Amino acid sequence: MMTEIPAVRGFIRMCTDGWEQGWHERNGGNLTYRMKPEEVEQCRPFFTAPREWNSMGVQADNLKSEYFITTGSGKFLRNVQDDPEHNIGIVEINDTGDSWRIVWGLENGARPTSEFPSHFMNHSVRKAATNGAYRVIYHAHTPSLIAMTYIMPLTARDFTRALWQSATECPVVFPGGVGVVPWMVPGGADIAMATSELMKKYDAAVWAHHGLFVSGPDYDITFGLMHTIEKAAQIYMLAITAGGGKIRQTITDDNLRAIAKEFGVELNEEFLN
Incomplete structure (x- = not known):
């Protein structure tokens, strides 16, 4: 199962931990994770048919063809643990670094968090600043x-x-x-x-x-x-x-x-x- 893969399981746990701290009222807050190549390969057998490309309005050369786990727009973090397929997803970035498409999760028309452009640009900056070491961006209402x-x-x-x-x-x-x-x-x-x-x-x-x-x-x-x-x-x-x-x-x-x-x-x- 996708939810047994460590990268996905850790993502779900972090959503739950933030909810339990009281930082995510309603659909507040969001989380993204830039996946390692070996994690993408672990998840690939569970990918669904890729959906349409969506332009982000921002662009980053150093994130071309990367994959991200992301919370969904309008989704409640308290629900991630019970129903991950509808509340989180994995998106692929295109080879020009300016669009995403869903390859797993975010079922029934859901989309990545509305803050995804902010996450994306900050992933780009932190990847460059840390020689690729930083992979997580997290926003909460503290x-x-x-x-x-x-x-x-x-x-x-x-x-x-x-x-x-x-x-x-x-x-x-x-x-x-x-x-x-x-x-x-x-x-x-x-x-x-x-x-x-x-x-x-x-x-x-x-x-x-x-x-x-x-x-x-x-x-x-x-x-x-x-x-x-x-x-x-x-x-x-x-x-x-x-x-x-x-x-x-x-x-x-x-x-x-x-x-x-x-x-x-x-x-x-x-x-x-």
Whole structure:
């Protein structure tokens, strides 16, 4: 069965994990995975007759003829585990890198997530930036981080510092910091391009008043990045609320540098004083 193949099984589990965290109300959030060639071959016996090609409105040379597992547009992540064939699918990219077609799943006229252009462009950027190592793009509606976007300046420096100082593990998990995209209409080429510019530098981008967009080499690392950032945001919002808008003490810049030295990571110095 297709659902017993590790790449597909891991994809389904990540959808379920995100739902159980409360990040995917209704049809909120989406996930894509760029498959390894050997995973494509494992899945190929279960492919159905290819459907029509669909233009994305964006193009990437380094993703020509790749295959992606993707959640479906308008689909509820809570339903993926029970009915994967109707809620997720595998798409093939054409040899010019600008269109997709479904080769498995997304039955009864379903389509890839409406955010697929954003995912696609960010897969292209992260593949180039990591020499092909990064394969997962994940977007979720993380409530505490969304709340932060209503009260903080929408800058990478402000968000990175607040998150780094909210939990000791944060500078280790995302030493490069996080980018911030101002509010934009979701699902189109504009937000795809704006996010991909940030993802040239960062593993994560905050979407103001909307959620979080993260990337990573595998399901565990990518989900862990989302989880860590949202947990830090929750700690920050609890502290700022309990303190009446004031923080009495925090992790200092020297503390952050000490953490980086101990764990062998290089912090983005532009976010330190």
